[in-house]
Amino acid sequence: MLKIPEHQVAGHQAGDGKLGPLVDDSGHFYKPLQDGKRGSRELAFYTSFSSNPNIPDNIRRFFPAYYGTQILEASDGSGPCPHLVLEDVVSKYILPCIMDIKIGSRTWYPQASEDYIQRCLKKDRETTSLSLGFRICGFQVYGGKQSEFWKPEKKFFQGLSADDVRLALRKFVSSNLSAESNLSPASCFASSVYDGSNGILAQLLELKKWFEDQTMYHFNSCSVLMVYEKEKLLKGEASGAVVKLVDFAHVMESGGVIDHNFLGGLCSLIKFISEILECPNDYRNKDCLQDSGRSYDFVGNGIRE
């Protein structure tokens, strides 16, 4: 029985006659092949990656498993359409907290059409992509009680500032989702989710190490998915935090060069998460800001201005 995914936080979504991915009960995620080059590029990536002997095992786990393609009735009723059969990365979670972060200060690439480049560039400048090297595209988070749940609408993610992003990364591991706690979210799950040898930060650092060296693929406009299990945290168990890379419609050959655009954005995200772990209680704490050098006074004007 195919159904619409319950826990999708970004990207094209099925339902209301729209084309989007489907899932089944045995942990598969069926992603319709996108039109034209996007679909063929994503398929080419999964085909290449899944049979590439140069991918270390510790890196392979950051990618959804790939089970080939299958022709299925499209979710928009447009008839049979080829779908990528992938691992449904959240199928085993009961209360999955999920954040989708598009990595890179540049989401376009030299080979794209001029029109596509200009549209991407505009969006990169309007969002935090350009300034932070990444942008949050969507998330859902369960609160301290099972009844609490927060999944902002698309509109929420337009025009976020650096501080909004800091706050979102804190809220994502907070036990208190109420509006009043906006300024100082109690990030009581920060260490369980972000820290430790199995935490998000350790996984991002492992990924970073690979990106410093790999010259096979350039992951343009690709997302890091951070997922953990709130159900387990509430029971006092380990968070089951995982990092996955998703969305490979714009992956390109590298020309023998590292993906410096992805790597730079990944390092920026790593720094944001590190700062939360350094000051888990209050991100506007002055001592914290000074330690991290952020309050340093540097005014870009002098003589002859």
Added chain:
Amino acid sequence: MLKIPEHQVAGHQAGDGKLGPLVDDSGHFYKPLQDGKRGSRELAFYTSFSSNPNIPDNIRRFFPAYYGTQILEASDGSGPCPHLVLEDVVSKYILPCIMDIKIGSRTWYPQASEDYIQRCLKKDRETTSLSLGFRICGFQVYGGKQSEFWKPEKKFFQGLSADDVRLALRKFVSSNLSAESNLSPASCFASSVYDGSNGILAQLLELKKWFEDQTMYHFNSCSVLMVYEKEKLLKGEASGAVVKLVDFAHVMESGGVIDHNFLGGLCSLIKFISEILECPNDYRNKDCLQDSGRSYDFVGNGIRE
């Protein structure tokens, strides 16, 4: 006695009635303050940086020492003009081999004017900045004999490919500058210059570590200067290799975010130099290419194309 620098490889140069930097015999480099915001920003940067208690000593050495400003007769005869008084980083070298590499896939920044942004973007796309995360702006190198010397004209640096950049980074540490050796330069000084605890690579890695953490400055359109002493190498002594950052007319406040654009480009340069050390003899050696994953077959087309 002020004079025109003998070993400048990029940037505005004095002479023929043009405005440019001057040097004296006691190791000072006098850089005329550029017009408008550029000049004031570079001054603001040197003032801020030189008195910033949060700069570690091992990082400070990567920047030219700053001795204040001085009003001097401009080199273009336009009258008295304020100059930055800086350390002349090549004053003690007899046969300095120098390469100037502008770091970052993006040389513009959000605060700049639309006109400036478009001009920079165009140049970033026309050069290797976009694809490699850096571009070579100039270099000079002495060969195995003192009479051999290569300092390409500005034109040489337009339209370089990734392979041209690989070759230039090999030629920079080669003992053989002749044209016939283009395909396989004998990079016999590669390990003396790039490798070892005092080599260029170790210094770039130290700089990288700082850039992963520092959230004080964004070094837009800034260059890494790599310098070593050919005279010493020919005598069998250590290369005296140093890395310096120069050109701070576009340095900005960071907004509490790491300089992911500079960091990404720096990591790419590090990878290029690492590859030379892995295969010093022949960069088209197939085994080398396969080891580094560069020859991996990934074709971005599949069904529905």
